[in-house]
Amino acid sequence: MDIKAYIASGILELYVAGQLSEKENQEVYELMQQHPEIKQEVLEIEAAVIKLTAAASPKTVGFNIIKDQLGDSDAKVVDLKPKKRGWIAYTGWAASILLAVGLLWTLNNKSQVEEELQSVSIEKQYLEIQIEDARDNLAATKNLLDAIRDKNIIAVPLGGQGDYAASYAKVYWNKADNTIYLDGEGLPNAPEGKVWQVWSLTLNPLTPTSLGTIDDFNTDDNKIFAIANANESQAFGITLEPEGGSESPTMEQLYTLGVVASAP
Structure with a gap:
């Protein structure tokens, strides 16, 4: 009762x-x-x-x-x-x-x-807050789609490496505004105390340049991230690093790697 x-x-x-x-x-x-x-x-x-x-x-x-x-x-x-x-x-x-x-x-x-x-x-x-959030998300999604559908965009698939063959990602590189859009849907959530770190690579000689860590990867819903890249990249890689990132990539934790199609 x-x-x-x-x-x-x-x-x-x-x-x-x-x-x-x-x-x-x-x-x-x-x-x-x-x-x-x-x-x-x-x-x-x-x-x-x-x-x-x-x-x-x-x-x-x-x-x-x-x-x-x-x-x-x-x-x-x-x-x-x-x-x-x-x-x-x-x-x-x-x-x-x-x-x-x-x-x-x-x-x-x-x-x-x-x-x-x-x-x-x-x-x-x-409800008003939800509607406003939905509008913001819709606008952001439209801008993102417009960016990755640009005719001058360079798509770079990143395949899984070694023990992480099931992992994958994709980079959309817009050289005009020095930005890459990383689609990390094929990566698992980073374990506690770890973060995903993105690298720009030149191949001869092999030189990695950090493009930063993705600190909000686990909480982001669409797993697409805009990252500044002013480098003459010939390849892109993603490694799992300690929080705060590393100065050089931990090769044992290299999950994905992809070569830019126009690279020699």
């Missing part, structure tokens, strides 16, 4: 106001015995009702004061007054209870509405 939902339903206010059927009253009473939270809520409602209706209760008028005002201590007309005053008190009390229950019901519903409106507002803000 969802205690919070039951309390928020308003049935306890109706119970205090005496607006439930005998069967419903019995059910509420049994639940009060089983769940201290429900019993405490009923006590708090009763206390609130008493506080709200205290001013509505008729003031007690002393019998002796009435007699003094009438000036006749033997008058018997006062016998009917208590009965009439009791009926008025009962009616005022019942009306005050219903008023208090209505106020509590209204406040409870107002709180629920405010919570729902706040939830809708949060969801709307989150």
